[in-house]
Amino acid sequence: MSITPVDIPVIPALKRGTILSLLSRSTRIDGRSPSDVRGIEIATGVISNANGSAHVKLGLTQVIAGVKVEIGSPFQDTPNLGNLIVNAEFVPLASPTFEPGPPDERAIELARVIDRSLRDVRAIDLEKLAIIPGKKVWNLFVDIYVIDHDGNLIDASSIATLAALITTRIPRASLNQDKGEIVIDRTTLEPLPIRKKVLTATIAKIEDHLIVDPSLEEEIVADAFVTIALSEDSLITGIQKSGMGAFRQEHLRKAMDMARQAYSLYIKKISETIERGAQAPT
Amino acid sequence: MSSEAGQRSANIYVKHRDIVLPGDLVASGEVSVERYPYVYCVDRRCYSTVIGVAEEKGEGSIRIVPLEGFYRPQEEDIVVGIVEEVGITSAILDIRAPYKGILPASEIVGKQYNPAQDPLINYVSPGDIYLAKIERFDLVRDPLLTLKGKDLGRVVDGIIIEIVPTRIPRVIGKRRSMIDMLVKETQCHIVPAANGRIIIRGCPSSDHEAMAISAIKIIETSPYIQGLTEKIREYLVVEKVRRGLVRGEG
Amino acid sequence: MSEEKVETKRRLIENGRRIDGRGPQDIRPLRFEVRVLKNANGSALVEYGGTKVLAAVYGPRDPGTRSIALPNRAVLRCRYHMAPFSTHERKNPAPSRREIELSKVIREALEPAVITEAFPRTAIDVFIEVLNADGGTRTAGITAASLALADAGIPMRDLVAGIAVGKVEGTLVLDINEEEDMHGEADMPMAVMPSLGLITLIQLNGVLSDSEFWEAIDLGLKGARIVYEAQKEALRKRYSSVE
Numbered sequence: 001m002s003i004t005p006v007d008i009p010v011i012p013a014l015k016r017g018t019i020l021s022l023l024s025r026s027t028r029i030d031g032r033s034p035s036d037v038r039g040i041e042i043a044t045g046v047i048s049n050a051n052g053s054a055h056v057k058l059g060l061t062q063v064i065a066g067v068k069v070e071i072g073s074p075f076q077d078t079p080n081l082g083n084l085i086v087n088a089e090f091v092p093l094a095s096p097t098f099e100p101g102p103p104d105e106r107a108i109e110l111a112r113v114i115d116r117s118l119r120d121v122r123a124i125d126l127e128k129l130a131i132i133p134g135k136k137v138w139n140l141f142v143d144i145y146v147i148d149h150d151g152n153l154i155d156a157s158s159i160a161t162l163a164a165l166i167t168t169r170i171p172r173a174s175l176n177q178d179k180g181e182i183v184i185d186r187t188t189l190e191p192l193p194i195r196k197k198v199l200t201a202t203i204a205k206i207e208d209h210l211i212v213d214p215s216l217e218e219e220i221v222a223d224a225f226v227t228i229a230l231s232e233d234s235l236i237t238g239i240q241k242s243g244m245g246a247f248r249q250e251h252l253r254k255a256m257d258m259a260r261q262a263y264s265l266y267i268k269k270i271s272e273t274i275e276r277g278a279q280a281p282t
Numbered sequence: 283m284s285s286e287a288g289q290r291s292a293n294i295y296v297k298h299r300d301i302v303l304p305g306d307l308v309a310s311g312e313v314s315v316e317r318y319p320y321v322y323c324v325d326r327r328c329y330s331t332v333i334g335v336a337e338e339k340g341e342g343s344i345r346i347v348p349l350e351g352f353y354r355p356q357e358e359d360i361v362v363g364i365v366e367e368v369g370i371t372s373a374i375l376d377i378r379a380p381y382k383g384i385l386p387a388s389e390i391v392g393k394q395y396n397p398a399q400d401p402l403i404n405y406v407s408p409g410d411i412y413l414a415k416i417e418r419f420d421l422v423r424d425p426l427l428t429l430k431g432k433d434l435g436r437v438v439d440g441i442i443i444e445i446v447p448t449r450i451p452r453v454i455g456k457r458r459s460m461i462d463m464l465v466k467e468t469q470c471h472i473v474p475a476a477n478g479r480i481i482i483r484g485c486p487s488s489d490h491e492a493m494a495i496s497a498i499k500i501i502e503t504s505p506y507i508q509g510l511t512e513k514i515r516e517y518l519v520v521e522k523v524r525r526g527l528v529r530g531e532g
Numbered sequence: 533m534s535e536e537k538v539e540t541k542r543r544l545i546e547n548g549r550r551i552d553g554r555g556p557q558d559i560r561p562l563r564f565e566v567r568v569l570k571n572a573n574g575s576a577l578v579e580y581g582g583t584k585v586l587a588a589v590y591g592p593r594d595p596g597t598r599s600i601a602l603p604n605r606a607v608l609r610c611r612y613h614m615a616p617f618s619t620h621e622r623k624n625p626a627p628s629r630r631e632i633e634l635s636k637v638i639r640e641a642l643e644p645a646v647i648t649e650a651f652p653r654t655a656i657d658v659f660i661e662v663l664n665a666d667g668g669t670r671t672a673g674i675t676a677a678s679l680a681l682a683d684a685g686i687p688m689r690d691l692v693a694g695i696a697v698g699k700v701e702g703t704l705v706l707d708i709n710e711e712e713d714m715h716g717e718a719d720m721p722m723a724v725m726p727s728l729g730l731i732t733l734i735q736l737n738g739v740l741s742d743s744e745f746w747e748a749i750d751l752g753l754k755g756a757r758i759v760y761e762a763q764k765e766a767l768r769k770r771y772s773s774v775e
Contacts, residue, residue: 002635004607004643006600105636108629120718120738226734236745239720239736242636244643246730249749256742301771303764304682305690305727319650319687329727331647331687333767349771351685352573352592354650380592380606380654421652422603448685 002105004244007097011220019221023209030059030215035258037213037265042159042273044167052168052192056160059215060150062094065142065160067168071131071182072139082129082137086115088144088157095149109242110154111144114161117198117229117238124165125193131173136182138170140192151216154227155266158200163270168192196231199266200238201259203228205245210254212262226252228259232267298338299506302330302346314343321346335506349506353379353447353477355425357416360434362442362479363427365410368403375412375427378447378477385414385427411437413473413481433473440471440483443495445502447478452501452510460501460511467518468494489525493518544700544712551711552581557751559695559707559758564675564766566683572659574684576766578676580707582666587676589684592654605648606656610639612673614662620710634670641674641694641723641733647687656686667709668696674723674733679763690725691763692732695755697722697748699740704748706755720748724756 019029026034038059047053052067075083088111090098103111118124129138142164144157169189176183204214204222214222223245229238241247247255292311302308308315308330315321315328316339322331330336332348339345355361355377363375363383373390375383387395387402395402413435417428429435445453453474454461465472470485472494480498485491497514504510522528544551554560560581569575572588579585595601600609612634616625627635638660646656658680660673671694678692698708699718713719718738724731740748 001609001611002632002639003600003609004602004605004639004648006602006607105632109633109636112629112633116737234742236736236740236742237738239734240637241731241734242640244640246644246725246728246732247734248729249731249753252731252734252749253746256745301768303691303767304688305725305760305764307727319647322647322687322689324689324728329690331689332685333682333771348685348687350574350683380594380651382594 034211040269052164054160054163058156061156062148063156063160064145065164068141074137080133081126083139086142121237123196123198128193151219200229201262203255230263296336300336306330316345359476361477362475383427389429470494556705562762574680576676576679584664585672586661587680589680591656592651595655601653606651606654610658612660618665645688667713690727693756693759694723697752722752726760
């Protein structure tokens with residue numbers, strides 16, 4: 001059962017008024033323009049036990065994504081494909097409003113939105129992850145760990161997921177025909193078969209104003225959000241409206257333009273990080 | 283129908299007694315449309331928010347009366363409440379609303395009441411019925427009830443029937459035309475309360491009581507038509523003959 | 533399983549006709565009925581072709597527990613659930629992650645419509661049960677919930693009409709069924725308050741180009757209007773008996 005949230009921190013009316021009056025002059029409380037994203041820091045390879053990982057800071061929001069692979073059986077209706085399983089945890093230490101327990105609806109929604117954004121466009125070529133088609137495939141687990149909540153968890157998670165996937169290295173697995181069993185060569189590490197670089201960009205609506213990459217305070221004041229997943233070749237690979245408000249068509253038009261802009265800022269940062277081969281500890 | 287009010291024009295898009303639905307545009311411009319929350323106005327356009335009936339209230343003014351729904355407490359309303367719980371300083375009553383009615387002990391027992399010496403449970407029990415008035419209701423607290431007023435107090439005899447609260451005005455009628463007719467024709471004492479409960483007592487016979495109940499049920503389920511008072515009066519007259527309660531009168 | 537594989541080779545759209553004979557912009561036969569349950573304060577049974585959904589509303593009522601009440605408005609509690617017999621293969625009755633996500637998006641699709649400020653400290657409960665699933669269950673659920681809320685006399689800024697747009701073998705189509713959803717390229721559920729021009733739900737599963745997306749939105753808005761008129765018709769039917 002989904003219930004109207006009652007645990008939202010109260011933003012003093014004065015602050016809400018300030019946010020709105022700044023927006024009417026196209027600026028935000030942290031000085032950003034409506035289409036600016038916060039400062040991004042990405043470090044990859046931060047979890048040695050994972051096959052791939054990334055720690056992302058989007059403003060003060062922090063997310064770690066870990067990728068682990070396991071050999072397993074394929075799902076019944078997709079015998080020739082490897083499997084992608086995305087999960088998200090909003091760990092209690094990340095926010096006074098996160099409680100211990102099974103993932104709540106926000107965490108489930110976030111994981112499913114990111115999963116769909118990758119799956120439907122076949123961002124990862126799951127066919128290439130079948131070791132013995134019909135029998136043994138790679139199961140790719142992406143676990144998103146939100147460790148500090150200052151707004152826009154989904155974009156931060158999406159950036160962390162992509163950075164982790166791009167830098168994931170898995171051992172080569174092949175079928176030894178003579179022995180009829182799988183041979184894993186741990187000395188040869190290969191990247192994942194990534195076909196598209198998909199990221200989400202989230203726009204928040206506060207009355208009639210649209211802003212990209214909302215901070216936590218802006219999220220609390222906002223009445224609705226739209227998360228748009230894009231690939232580098234301009235395809236829309238996912239959309240999710242959330243929040244208790246509604247959008248007009250004109251809002252969505254403007255939001256799409258802002259999302260494309262944000263995507264290019266996000267992807268630039270990821271490319272820079274990968275090129276630098278950043279493995280700096282945080 | 284449109285009227286000029288000052289320099290702005292006003293348009294009303296419904297006729298008297300039209301059925302309206304949520305999202306139906308009922309008026310635009312400078313029109314008085316009553317009342318919250320059955321009406322939603324934005325950008326000088328007003329929409330009905332419920333399944334209801336539009337009523338003309340004079341030049342350039344309309345009201346939406348809901349056809350469905352629960353009772354929404356208002357100060358000064360007379361309600362029939364049933365005691366659910368007896369606390370230390372008050373009783374909690376079910377008033378058929380999303381909120382419980384609070385009846386203070388001082389109302390039940392009197393000003394000199396001392397809860398320490400004399401438990402309230404000695405004076406009132408769960409299941410007791412009261413005809414009370416809503417003295418205060420401001421959405422921050424549950425409605426506060428009082429028994430100060432004509433005929434208010436514990437209901438000791440008779441029966442209670444329940445109808446959809448939004449039909450109570452139909453049971454009372456314009457300028458009490460319907461309720462006065464019902465009382466005259468059934469010879470029962472009938473008290474309709476705003477929360478959809480009606481007390482029927484003092485009927486000359488069980489036949490009279492049965493007629494009163496069925497007449498009220500017909501009013502409840504009748505579509506919003508004109509001449510309902512006369513139709514119900516005719517029904518009662520026929521019923522009285524059928525039940526042998528009068529001799530020969532048409 | 534292998535029979536299914538052969539099925540997918542058959543075209544989903546041929547000569548402008550879909551597998552069930554519809555044109556791309558045709559909605560399935562709609563059957564809406566209100567006040568179908570005795571106990572609920574409001575209820576509705578909604579069918580879009582083979583998809584059959586029952587919605588019930590209780591409230592506004594005491595939330596039962598102080599900790600979920602809000603001081604200035606009612607809370608909405610919404611549950612989307614699929615009956616075990618509703619799907620092709622029996623569905624485990626325990627709430628799945630999908631049902632949890634859909635309960636949230638459906639609640640958020642209804643929140644902009646319900647005038648919750650009129651009932652502080654109460655709860656309005658919306659229960660949606662999918663009895664038979666043939667595509668578009670969440671949008672049918674929203675349509676049904678909206679009717680049930682009206683039936684319960686709960687004031688709303690507008691009715692909410694749900695419809696799903698899909699892309700099937702390159703063509704945009706309205707009101708996709710299960711097969712089109714499974715084998716098509718995109719599924720875009722939408723919910724709209726048509727009198728106010730507000731979109732309260734939009735999701736995209738699948739891939740669309742920019743121009744396809746805007747075309748799909750227009751198609752969805754048109755389709756939502758048709759559903760909206762059918763909702764009003766169903767509500768009016770209850771009150772049209774004239775003596």
